[in-house]
Amino acid sequence: MNENIGQLETRNDLQVGRPVLRHEDERLLAGTARFVADIRLPDMREVAFVRSPVAFGKLSPVEIPADAGPDSVWTAERLAHRVLPICATLNRPGFHVTEQPILARGKVRHVGELIAAVVASSRAEAEDLAETIVPGIESLPAVSDPEAALDEGAPRLHDAWEDNVYLSSGRTIGPFDEAVARAEVAVTRDFRMARVLPLPMETRGCVAGFDRGSGILTLYLSTQRPHLIRTMLAEQLVGIEESRIRVIAPEIGGAFGGKSNLYPEEVALAAMAMELPFPIRWIEDRYEHFLSASQSRQHVQRLTAYAMRTGELLAIDARFLVDGGAYSMRTSTAVVEAGMAAAVLPGPYRLGAYRFETVTVATNKMGVGPYRGVGRPAAVFAMERMMHETAVAIGMEPHAFRARNMIDASEHPYVSVSGLRYDSGDYKTLLSDAVEAMDVASVRAAQRLVTAGDRRLIGVGFGCYTEQTAHGAEEWHRRGSPFEYGFESARIRIDPSGSVLVTTGIKSQGQGLETTLAQIAADALGLPHEHVHIRHGDTELCPYGLGTIASRSLVMAGGAVEGAATRLAGKIRAIAAANLGCGPEDIRLQDGTATGPFGNLSFAKIARIAYLELNALPPDIEPGLEVSYNYRPPVESGTYSSGVHGARVAVDVDTGEVELLDYVVAEDCGRIVNPMIVDGQIIGGAAQGIGQALYEELRYDETGQPRTVTLADYLIPGAVEVPRIALRHRETLSPFTVFGAKGLGEGGAIAPPAAIANAVSDALRRYGVDVRSIPIRPRDLWTALRDKSFAEMEP
């Protein structure tokens, strides 16, 4: 499908595929990298927000303190002429739109909602002033539980809606009723997954300044999608054209999906800056982050699996109820999680029939957005728990039951029961890699010797997934997204001195894209990667792009960089050939030199010819050495990475405590551009997944008050909690992408809840206890174990 694959494979001087050290590291290790909180503009003032202390209530107009300065307190009324409310849309019938004011008006709908903004010369003074403003709120009964939100008499969040449902949808695919009638085994489980959040170490933040002379508004913003935020700002702000807005995403201290949506704070800062003679800054503190950065993954699930005693899986019936929070965020919307979960549930399995129902409800909590994996951690948890429990019900070894039902590598391209087109992958080999690494046989041997007196039980479990990555316009259109992430951009310029500058529309947030994209450009151009300098994150400097989400950047921006570099290499050959008395096909590009049969020219010399010595440039070649290229994938349904995670645990029967003994990830992300970075992405993702499996949980009380607002309440794993993670790599190249790469940024985070929950359930089989909720809290296991007794025989 792609002519470049052969070309790359025949060369032995490739930089793609090598563990090249990262270009980003030097500045980060020196402490000279500039994050948004490090931006200083002359005469900059600080902003603090007044936020709602209650989850639901009627809001009176804000009273401005008598001694407050004229530009110090900003209310909804003050900003009304400048901003429009955020209304995230989705082109799906029945979807309910929310209208989210930038600063609240009339009602507040979650704790932390913006009510007013305060400007002062220091952050401490701004916070002091904000504390003197006590909003007049008449509390209303709130709804904080997604099931309660569906009750007939539940408080309604949005007056224009008939109930609290953002969207419900469902489908029955294949001969579902026949499968149910034929099944010899039916297993049903109810699962709950707690709300979590991406929680990058750097909080959100924004610096905004307006140049009255030029009419240019500049925002420094910690965001994954600088260009799209700019496009959205032009729509949300009154009285400024997009061409006069510049968004700069400086160094980003992690994002994981949490910095992809447009936030009201960003619109407020932009609007206020347009009215103020000085720039302003707001840096979110961690407390605000827990109140008002996007949250994720809260599910209530009911699953039934139908199977034959031979081990044939016939059908799955799934119901997902997702807590969408108070407002749909732009552009993910509140239903991003449910739609994805339903689509990806079948995973790597051959499944004849599938019925699903998804419901996303509004509650008086912070809105939800993408978090590394979007819907997949929940779907994989649900599916893989069912694979484990169904195998137990049949009396089969769970991994054998999985292998029995997995799609063969030879069946690709395979269209899943939910309509996803898997391009390639060898799931059974990944599974056997993981099974071997976990030494399942020795676990089984140890388990056979267990007696009632053993208080520490071991178990092994797996979680398998396929992951759609780098999907194009067709897929986003199918989902109803108002923005279709259909292409990515690169512009490459070789300067007269011969150095290479690549600008691109994506935004790196720690993934090392400055390194991997340099490797790709270097191979295509024929020069060492150290000479390729990648810039990103500035809408004025870089070509338009969609940003870094959905595991798309390496494939999409890599495709753009490869395309631009290949075209630029062609021009270098043409200039060299004209000066070396040979044909362009005779020119070889290597180490920054164009070599022909009768001589050679350095890229620097060729660049000088192209810019400054045009007497040596044939008139039919355009001056300059710069190429722009937008990559649109030839197949837009995406390329599928895959993986199998294996966990071995010990569970203390007396305390319910889980110890993670061993963890393996067997994965396949196609062509690996930088093995060091790939390992880092997988291990880091797995650590986040381990956090969700065992520790992380955003708790709210029944009145909608958040109970986890510090890092001492919300526990993310530390170095002690994350075990050494073993990796097994396979490279099944994608037939659809440039040099066969697939996306991998999210994969590591997808399967840990499934694998660990299955391992814990495996450990507790003799007690008839299995995991029903995530995180796996010691007290839940302890409670479940309390009235159970040990089965002398293996069940």
Added chain:
Amino acid sequence: MTHQEITLTVNGCRLSAEVERRLSLADLLREEFGLTGTHLGCEHGVCGACTVLVDGVPSRSCLMLACASEGRHVVTIEGMRGPVADALREAFRESHALQCGFCTPGMLATAIDLIARKRASSEDEIRRELAGNLCRCTGYQGLVDAILSVGKRTDL
């Protein structure tokens, strides 16, 4: 009186400032002295990103008041120099011990202290010692490997 005149040594330079009594050391370093290499991840002493060396001891600059640094020697990431710091920087790079780099300043400060106290001889020991520094990107493996590789060196 809400302000106080203080003098301290930062990265080898003697500096004076008139500071609000409520000002944290982190804000003094970042906002007054422009040393933005020290990062604030939580401002309640849990994440460890803001860790600097005060008289050689890793300290949470978000919890320490600027006034309390009177007469002290403070070293931030910008001033971490010498063979141990150099070896750690190289090891961090080689072992992919950083991704977004936001927690890195605190990790480096803690790692320098571990090497100095000879608490970097095994993986378990390093993991325990790193318990006060959170990283959301790396899963810690690269960090542990980097610190262990420097801890094993006998020439430092």
